[in-house]
Amino acid sequence: MRAFFYSRPDTLAAVVRAPPHSRYLAGGTSLIDLMKVDVERPEHVINIKALSLDAIEPLPDGGLRLGALTTNARTAAHPLVRTNYPILASALLAGASARIRHVATNGGNINQRTRCHYFYDTNAACNKRAPGTGCTARGTRNRVHAILGTSADCIAAFPSDMCVVLAMLDATINLYGPQGARRVHARDYHRLPGGTPWLETVLRPGELVLSIDLPPISFGSHYTYLKIRDLNVLALAVVSVAVGLEMDGDVIRHGRVALGGVASRPWYVPEVEGMLCGRRPSRSLFRDVADRLMQGAEVDRGNAAKRTLAPRVIQHALWQAATASPQPDGNLPVWSCSD
Template sequence: MIRFDYSRPSGVNEAVQAGAGAQVAYLAGGTNLVDLMKENVARPLHVVDINRLPLDAIEEMDGGGLRLGALVTNADTAYDERVQRRYPLLSSAILAGASPQLRNAATNGGNLNQRTRCYYFYDVDTPCNKRNPGEGCGAIGGVNRIHAILGTSDHCIATHPSDMCVALAALNADIHVTGPAGERVIPIGEYHRLPGDEPWRDNTLKTGELVTAIDLPAEDFASHYTYLKLRDRLSYAFALVSVAVAMRIEDGAITEARVALGGVAHKPWRSPSAEELLVGEAPGDAIFATVAGAILEGAQGQGDNDFKIDLARRAIVRALHQAANGTPQSQTDKRIA
């Protein structure tokens, strides 16, 4: 591990000032950053420990939403009574990820900003445009079983690893950030980005910006939802494909539906035009299959991950049935419902 400076500010403005320099990293739970530093992937010259900042509360918002502080742990978020009652999709997605020990340490802001688990990104002896721009992408033409099938580019086929962010995408969350230029709010759909020709940019944060909170709008998806995660083993594994569904049904017809996918792209993947196909329809195999096909339009495998296309299609249909039936996937009994 390289030598680095360390500071521990107690205020947000002080933290932003410290984070405005070159090669600075914010440290919260450390469940991702410390690993990256140990593997020599991340080489910050200054680590800013933000754990003293007053960002560790879950607060009611005017209008009925919830504001999740960036330093609230994943565990405290998932088990918060208000989250479980009003946003069970988010609670379920968080509990599908990592392990209890990691969820006790990992923070909401850190989860948003965690980096890909691509083998090539973590192995400094292999080419990776995300780690070293211009080197090439070792996964293209290499071992790519876990890699993306949507939104890829010739420069990168890595996937975003978060479960929490897939649920946030379906819930239309807003991300509050503050930086040298002041505060701003970024819709979750605009927060993460596709690789394009700048795969080293995971999100739309500007230099020195710090996530302070996540806002959950006041919406009722507590009756018809699910988070379905398919992986190589039932716990402590990243998704091959995951599906978050938030749905409203009135008089036997779907009045609103949101479908977000994880494990398939550089960001949580949504297709609003495909979701719109569900509106006004009665739940059923035919419409669900049509929507799955529309969501996966343009999906392309890279060889080892070709299976993900069919897996995602079947997972979307299964998740839509779970949500429509009001039988969400259990994160305790992980047999697929």
């Protein structure tokens, strides 16, 4: 780890006056790891934990606001989250070990960087870490890499479970920076790699996340967060699916589906909402939805199996939601090399 300046300001105004080449520190579960392997090299680390950004509170419209500094563990256990947004609690409990969840924050979760092993290996070419050097993942060992929204410059997958649910719910992220406050839809917060994979979010210099607003929406028991992971690897999804269905008897009044593990950001296709609206659950409908979500998928040398696996997981998740049989918390199916 390289030497750096450290500060702990206690006002928002002081925080956003950060000098160039600074990084904000909250839980540190991602930043510190990256600094240890010399991927992140901040000249100034600014601890923001003195700010009052750890509240969870109801909103006037019936939604819920999650503070950026609230830990993932506290968020998952909060009564209003477990009652009104149990799918978010499920995703957070699927996201990491209990020890990490008690340190990691909501703001840090949505800003975490890829866990691509080539990104972490400073001896490998990585456009996300070192622009213009290339992408070692292409044509090599990449069985868990992205198959949607990729580019010639990057096929890294985005690791967050929480963000998949935020995309499905159409949550809003509240930001503050030198130019003042603004709001961004969670679905628009993370960028596709294109030709600039090192630009991962829409954050402007000096900006930080203040809170996350969840809209007033309820799926009752017709939801699921289904995450398929590699054997003996808890944190990362090979494929994950967040589904929420508003049912009117046996008819889907409104449905939303978001994917994780398959792209460099949470994958959401708005067209799927129209495909589900007013329809009864059926094998043909769910197969069509899976095909639409997978449209445009491109496989590389090692990750073709993910293209075969993902539609199966999507359809299974849709049936779990339709039958009000959400995936049990902490019970994560695994994917072996033979799958």
